[in-house]
Amino acid sequence: MHAKHATERPAFWPLMALCLLGCLTAQVRADKVDEFVAAQMREHNLVGLSLAVIEDGKIVKAQGYGFTDKSRGKPVTPLTLFQAGSVSKPVAALGALRLVEQGKLSLDEDVNQRLRTWKVPENEFTQDAKVTLRLILCHSAGLTVHGFPGYGVRAPVPTLVEILDGGKPANTPPIRVDIVPGTKVRYSGGGYTVMQQLMLDVTGLPFPVLLRESVLQPLGMAHSTFEQPLRPELAANTASGYYANGAPVKGRWHVYPEMAAAGLWSTPSDLARFAIGIQDSLAGRTNRVISAEMTREMLRVQGPGDGLGVFITGSGKNRQFSHNGRDEGFDTLMKAGAETRQGAVIMINANDDSQTLNKITEAITREYHWPAGL
Numbered sequence: 013m014h015a016k017h018a019t020e021r022p023a024f025w026p027l028m029a030l031c032l033l034g035c036l037t038a039q040v041r042a043d044k045v046d047e048f049v050a051a052q053m054r055e056h057n058l059v060g061l062s063l064a065v066i067e068d069g070k071i072v073k074a075q076g077y078g079f080t081d082k083s084r085g086k087p088v089t090p091l092t093l094f095q096a097g098s099v100s101k102p103v104a105a106l107g108a109l110r111l112v113e114q115g116k117l118s119l120d121e122d123v124n125q126r127l128r129t130w131k132v133p134e135n136e137f138t139q140d141a142k143v144t145l146r147l148i149l150c151h152s153a154g155l156t157v158h159g160f161p162g163y164g165v166r167a168p169v170p171t172l173v174e175i176l177d178g179g180k181p182a183n184t185p186p187i188r189v190d191i192v193p194g195t196k197v198r199y200s201g202g203g204y205t206v207m208q209q210l211m212l213d214v215t216g217l218p219f220p221v222l223l224r225e226s227v228l229q230p231l232g233m234a235h236s237t238f239e240q241p242l243r244p245e246l247a248a249n250t251a252s253g254y255y256a257n258g259a260p261v262k263g264r265w266h267v268y269p270e271m272a273a274a275g276l277w278s279t280p281s282d283l284a285r286f287a288i289g290i291q292d293s294l295a296g297r298t299n300r301v302i303s304a305e306m307t308r309e310m311l312r313v314q315g316p317g318d319g320l321g322v323f324i325t326g327s328g329k330n331r332q333f334s335h336n337g338r339d340e341g342f343d344t345l346m347k348a349g350a351e352t353r354q355g356a357v358i359m360i361n362a363n364d365d366s367q368t369l370n371k372i373t374e375a376i377t378r379e380y381h382w383p384a385g386l
Contacts, residue, residue: 048375049077052368057258058360060088060251064280065376066348066355069288074281080361081252082260091235093242093250094359095265096276096283097337098159099344100238101204103286104272105149105321107226108207109302109310112145116214119146119309123206128213130173132206133188141193145210148203149321150314154191157184157202160274162266162340165241169269172209197315201273208272219271228282230300231289236278238271250277251361253341261341274339280357287348287355290333294350311350332386338363345369347386354382 049061060080065073076088096103111117117126122142124131132143137154147153161183163169168181178186187202208219215222220238228236237246253261268275292298293307302310310320311333317323322333329351337344343364348355356376358369377385 043379045073045372045375045379046075046077049372052372053078056362056364056366056368058362058364058368059254060092060361061358062088062090062092062094062280062360063356063358063372063376064090064284065380066284066288066353067380069291069353071281071284071288074284080250081264082254088251088361090281091249091279093235093246093277093279094344094361095253095268095274095337095339095342096278096344096359097274097339097342098201099278099283099335099337099346100272100274100276101201101337102321102333102335102346103227103236103276104204104207104211104223104238105310106286106290106301107223108145108149108211109306109320110226111211111214113302113306117145117210120144123148123210126214127206127210130176130209135189137189137192141195143189143193143203143206145207146314146320147193148200148207150197150318151199151203152194152197152315152318153200153203153206154189154193154196154198155187155200155203155206156190157187157205158199159201159338160184160205160268160270162268162270162274165263165265165267167267169240169267172205172212172269175205175270176209197318201270204273205270208270211272219275223271227286227301232285233278233282236276236282238275239277240269240271240275241267242277246277251342253339254362255341256363256365265342266340268339274337278359280359283344283346283357283359284355287333287346287357288353291348291350291353291355336369343369345373347373349382349386352382354380354386356386 060078062076074090080086143153170182175182176187223238252264296304313324325332331350334347344359346357356373
């Protein structure tokens with residue numbers, strides 16, 4: 013939804029591919045993945061792409077392709093920031109699970125017990141079943157609002173409570189329970205926004221600070237932030253977003269106060285470090301954020317295809333965790349083997365509906381000879 017390839021090179025590149033790829037700053041051996049990426053970028057008119065590959069629990073390839081915008085003035089590098097979209101959710105989920113282990117949250121109690129600033133409105137659907145953190149994390153809490161379009165860089169930005177209640181200037185409906193909690197899996201960014209408020213209420217910290225201290229710093233994700241909007245010095249190192257028709261996102265990107273659901277700025281290498289952190293914690297090698305026991309719970313299937321904050325496929329040694337993401341003008345895919353210690357992360361500054369990210373992941377699987385695939 014990421015070391016034989018970690019040697020230096022480069023040899024000859026066709027001129028067209030070289031112009032398309034821009035600056036390849038990582039000292040890695042070029043391979044068939046690079047050729048495949050170049051072909052996909054030409055075919056689908058992608059402006060910029062960045063990826064990271066995990067093998068044996070280490071990042072063995074980190075590379076940028078193309079440019080940060082259509083002016084072609086600045087090449088994408090492994091340090092270029094992209095919006096992660098819904099890949100924000102597993103990172104935020106890890107922060108919530110850390111709070112569970114610290115005793116500040118509970119997976120299975122009514123979230124209204126600890127919400128202070130705002131509470132989930134009770135109705136006929138919550139009479140006998142309550143919204144819990146576990147149900148939020150596996151998209152079974154019965155909460156509405158699938159996703160968020162964000163806000164223009166010059167538009168008024170609502171508070172979190174205004175988003176939760178659908179009050180102006182929020183551009184999405186109220187987040188409410190309209191299915192009995194625990195009875196159906198239905199993807200809900202709204203649920204993660206409730207979780208964001210819950211985490212704020214029990215810690216008293218701004219969300220970007222809380223996640224930086226509890227997840228990003230411990231995992232070495234030094235180039236990631238939940239800041240919305242970005243500080244100017246960080247904004248200078250970002251890609252500009254483009255819609256599927258090639259039109260630019262006005263103002264280069266949108267602002268997402270729904271940080272837990274969609275507000276992470278990151279790089280493929282940082283998201284690979286997140287995946288490696290999960291792999292290492294599951295194996296008991298290091299538990300920098302949560303324990304091995306809690307990691308097992310995170311990666312246990314809670315409902316069809318859902319763990320706690322991640323999607324789960326396969327079983328046994330072939331079990332994988334993943335998440336994809338889309339913000340206005342940005343797409344992300346992170347996929348990793350829970351026990352194989354392999355994985356891939358791909359980020360583009362475009363909304364692409366051609367399955368390009370999945371195709372590139374398949375190309376990585378072939379090049380690195382991963383029999384279980386990704």
